[in-house]
Amino acid sequence: MREAPSRTIMEQLWESGAKVQAYDPEAMEETHRIYGDRDDLKLCDSSEACLEGADALLVVTEWTQFRSPSFDKVKAALKDPVIFDGRNLYDPEQLEKAGITYYAIGHGKV
Secondary structure (H helix, E strand, O other): OOOOHHHHHHHHHHHOOOOEEEOOOOOHHHHHHHHOOOOOEEEOOOHHHHHOOOOOEEEOOOOHHHOOOOHHHHHHHOOOOEEEEOOOOOOHHHHHHHOOEEEEOOOEEO
16 A cells, blocks of 8 residues: 555545545555554445445446446446446446446546
């Protein structure tokens, strides 16, 4: 996580007053070590737990387990069904059919 884009993104979200719910299968201990206990950071036990009560989903890692989620479950869990995909993992047409607004970072809204 030394130069991870997720750090910059989380810090900018906090500067804007946002709360972050985060999950990474490999970086949870390091994230806690760097940021400690914060009211605006919830480290979740699973990707599904991160969705509960979230306004949107931001994907900043490309672990295999994130490559083919149930978009029906994602849509049902999010307050606003929108995904910002920093790794361009998903098929825009599939998300459109699922009723999810999709932003492929570097490509704009697709």
